[in-house]
Amino acid sequence: MGSLAPAGGFGNKEGINVLVTGFGPFGENTTNPSYQIARSLPNKQNIPGLPPITLHIHPKPITVSYTHVREVIPELLFPKDGLKPKYDIVLNIGLAPGRNFYTLETLAHRDGYNRKDEDGKTMEGDTFWRIELQAPEKLHTSFDVEDVWRRWKSGLMNVDLRPSNNAGHYLCDFTYYACMLEYWRREPSGQRLCMFLHVPSGLEEEDINRGREAALGLITALVASEMAGEGNKRGDDVVEETEWDRAADDECN
Incomplete structure (x- = not known):
């Protein structure tokens, strides 16, 4: 990826700090590849x-528990009672056992969490x-998801990457x-510079390596997009519902 003019929100930053999380076991998934x-x-x-x-x-996987x-x-x-976030970007990685591709999740839902954790x-x-909080029904990432997806895909031409607007109404979405x-x-x-990456099942070395490549490519795309100043296109403006979105409540579990 070539040099980019620092026109975005990261233009004056000397370094970018990214928090990355993964999840612990749930159901039959006794080892969760997202944390691996x-x-x-x-x-x-x-x-x-x-x-x-x-x-x-x-340092620890996120427990698959609403309370946790x-x-x-x-x-x-x-920070406690603080207004400034600890990190520039937050990337959550979660498992979608029913999928064999990687998805960039553009939004999350407030309601509909009826499955047991x-x-x-x-x-x-x-x-x-x-x-109590009067929070909106949906919250969208502030990243320009169309631009991020294009950059992500251009760096990983041989990996099946897809944008999504349904993270599944379970702990990932929550x-x-x-x-x-x-x-x-x-x-x-x-701004809400948060992103969620859904990864498929697979615990073999090649699966983890492929997931690692996808995650690193996504982080690069997120930073590059912000540096280029392409933001402010919300996910609901550019991503239409797809067949994998409609199946997400069964697949992202």
Whole structure:
């Protein structure tokens, strides 16, 4: 990827800090490849034309629990009672067992979490986000997803990469929403430089290596897009519903 004029939000930054998370086991998935991929990532990325990128891999997998996510995400992203986020970009990686491709998730949902988590609980009847916080039904990433997807795809021509607008109404979707909510709570019209990557099943070395390549390529695309100043196109403006979106509630579990 060639040199880019620093016209975007990262134009004056000497380095970019990216938080990366993955999930723990759930159901029949006793080892979750999302965390195996996250923990395989290097601490640094040096890409010509971009500031140095430091990857902060969360040292523990996110527990597949609604309660755990609500407890851990706020303190993970922001200092206590702070307005400035700890990281420039947040990338969550999750497992979509029913898919054999990688998806860039453009939005997350507030409601519809009726499936039991690893604690045996659902979010049925919970009103905190909807009534107490009066949060929107959907939250969209602030990244220009069309531009990010194009850059991501151009760097990984032999990997099946797809944009998506349905992360599945389970812990992946819930966590993505919880992350973006923390930004929305502080500034509803502000930036939410969060992204969610869904990866397919597979724990062989080649699967983890391919997932690692996809994650690193996505991080590069996210930073390059912001550096180029192509932002402000929300996901709902550019991504239409697809067949894999309609199947997400069954596949992203």
